[in-house]
Amino acid sequence: MEYNRLTTSEFIMGVGLSMISSDKVGKRISSLRKAKGLSQEQLAEQLHVSAQAISKWETGKSLPETATLPLLSTALNHPIDSILLPQELVVLSAICTDGQQQLDVTHLVNPFVASDRLSLVAGEPLFPHSWTDGCLKLLLVTYETPAGIYSTYVLKDQLLTIDVHSDGYTSGGNELQIIAANYGNEQANRSVTAKMKHYEHFRWTHFTASHELFPSLINSEGNDYLLLVYLNAEGIHAVSCAEGEQIHYSPDRSCLYRINSSQQQCILEGTPRLAFGRNQDCSWAGAMALSLAARGIETSYDQVMGYSGACWRVAFEPVWDYSSADALVVYDYSIPVCKAYGISASRANRLGPQQRAAEKLAILEDIRQGRLPIAINLRVAPEWGVITGYLEAGNVLLCRSYFDDETFGELEADPEFQAHMKVSKGHLYVDHWPYRIIRLGDQSEAPSTLENLYASLRIKLASMQSEAAANSSYASGYKALEMWAAGLLDYHWYAAADEEAFSRRLSVNHFCMMALTDARRSAAAYLHESLPLVNDPRQQAALSEMAELYGEMAELLETCYEELPDPAVIKKTGTSPSHSWTTRQREQQAELLAKVASLEHQGDTLAQTVLSLT
Incomplete structure (x- = not known):
């Protein structure tokens, strides 16, 4: 959904630059970024700018470029006019939740702010129709006034009114603070806040929602649920559980989560393995395709590569690093692919120890919902895989990674390993906390396959011409091909390199x-x-020619790749890397990369033709 009501240039021309305060805009961007849980680096990555640019905006030293504002509006979930002309009352976040699943409705709530006052009934339109059980539902709102940042809540179908003088709840210390508790269901429920505050004195690590602790109403029909609303250092939250389930405190008592006996472990059985050499050698796209398929979304690896634009990618790092092959190293292709499938996503990058506890709880809930989070660096080496389950109430995570076949092959006859596999249903343990995680959320209406094709072609044109970000050493597109070819022809380096350095470069x-x-x-x-998606004969001709062009390119690359010396074979046989990878082979590959660049330029022209006829 797009939030800019006017084009950016129309808006700026309409209000005049003199009305825009860079200090106020900076504070607004900072508040909205923090409300979304984004670091300056993470926001910069989404906007394709440097973290220094974000810092300059937030300190009022500069304003975002006009072309960046639509992306900023989407990333922060706020209209452009709300960012550039901040009101005294702004809704930083509005979350519909039943304590187990949640939906960001900030963009739906913000239009109700008028004259620095918000008034709306948290009614049916805000909540997904799929949430049909009797669990209590509510709207969590975090807002900012000149006096500070506050949070509040309202149960479904109740009136919420906020103005600049409203005193909501402020985030507390390290330990959580329960501010409300209800027991029952949507038809009949009562506040049990006083009981919960009494029980907090016992410092329980967990408790079971039962009629002993929370007596049910006489007129209650159907299942009863306990709903808790609490504050911690990160803001306002809600958690719920059905009668008979347990609510647990995290070890540092900063958050709550639900669990029942069946939730000591949860494994999504039947999840296929991942591996290189199966025509799915982009580990991120392979993991994404597997995660989508597990949710019943009909797709394929090649479609994920096309929808995301990762099929056009090429990146290179001047020190020759394996990470150049990572699909997300210079561009976050997960953003367009989620848009293409109509899926919301939560991204967590390089979380600190305190943030990991909350993220793990979200991962466990996703798995219980049948949603496979994708993550990098789960096992062996930093490649993408999927988290497929957990044991011991989440103390052990399970996964599919691109290195599983090697492990299963090596330990096929190991009885201890086979005993573990019976418990984990054939899924390997996660060895490392991943440094990037993408959790796939609710699915809404998706663009058409034709719209996704056009979006992919636009990504192709942008990615081949793109410059690496100011804070990145990676080159992309034509720059990457040029840098890679130059490295192959650096005769002085190969003459001076020792066997170890030579072997590493050959492997990369x-x-x-x-x-x-x-x-x-x-x-x-x-x-x-x-x-078959295009009907215009001129479009079809250009697209057909483009398909043949990339078929030719793929064949040339495949031939070259098959003729390259295999690092695994060289290591196994003890052959000298410098003797295996000859100067002539490197020259031929450099010539091929130049040929690829030439074909890519032809591809650009054909893509522009297709797009010009839309």
């Missing part, structure tokens, strides 16, 4: 060639699959 080159070959194979497959 092999890995990057695998990624590029796979990407262009996916591009050709996606384009061929998309041919």
Whole structure:
């Protein structure tokens, strides 16, 4: 959904630059960013600007560029006019929740703010129709006035009124503070806040929601639920559980989560394995396709590569690093692919120890909902995989990664390993806390396949011409191909390199060639699959020519890749890397990369033709 009501230029021309205060705009951006739980670096990554640019905006030293404002509006979930002309009352976040699942409705609530006053009934339109059980539902709101940042809540179908003089709840210390508790269901419930405050004196680590602790109403029919609203250092939250389930405190007593006996473990059985060499050599796209399929969304690896634009990617790092092959290293392709499938997503990057506890609880809930989070660095090396389950109430996480086949092969005859596999239903343990996690949320109406094709072609044009961000050492697009070819022709380096350095560069080159070959194979497959979508004969001709072009490119890359010396074979046989990877082979590959760049330029022209006829 787009939140800019006018085009940015129309808005600025309409209000005049003199009416825009860079200090107020900066404070507003800072507040909205923090409300979304984003660091300056994470917001910068979404906007394709540097973290320094974000810092300058937030300190009032500069304003965002006009072209950046629509992206900023979408990232912060606020209209452009709300950002550039801040009112004294602003809704930082509005979350519909039943204590187990939640939906961000900030963009639906903000239009109700008028003359620095919010008044609305938290009625049916805000809540998904799929939430049909009798669990109590409520709206959590965090807002800012000149006096500070506050939070409040209102149960479903109740009136919420806030103005600049309203004193809501302020975030507390390290330990949570329960501010409200209700027991019952949507038809009949009562406040049990006083009871909960009494029970807090016992410092329980957990308790069971029961009629002993919370007597049910005489006229209550159906299941009863306990709903708790609490504050911690991060803001306002809600958690609920059905009668008979347990509410647990986190070890530091900063948050609450529900669990029942069946939730000591949860494994999504039947999740296929991931691996390289199966025409899905982009580990991120493979994990994403697996996660989508687990939810019953009909898709394929090549479609994920096409919808996301990852099929057009090429990146390179001047020190020759394996991470160049990571699909998200220079551009977050998860953003367009989630938009293409109509899926909301939560992203967590490089979380600190205190943030991990809350993120783990969200991961466990996702798994119980049948949603597989995707993450990088789960096992062995930093590649993407999916979290498929948990044991011991979440103390052990399970996964599918791109390195599983090696482990299963090595330990096939190990009785201890096989005993573990019976418990985990054939899923391996997560060894490391991932440094990037993407959790896929609710699905709404998605764009058409034709709209997704056009979006993919636009990404192609942008990604090949893009410059690396100011805070990144990676090159992308044509720059990457040029840098890679230059590295292959650096005769002085190869003459001076020792065997270890030579071996590493050979291995990185092999890995990057695998990624590029796979990407262009996916591009050709996606384009061929998309041919029936266009009806205009001129569009169809250009798209068909483009499909053939990428088929040719994929064949050239595949031939080169198959002729490259295999680092695994060289290591196994003890062959010298410098003797295996010859100067002529490197020169031929450099020539091929130049040929690829030439074909890419032809692809750009054809993509522009298709888009010009939309």
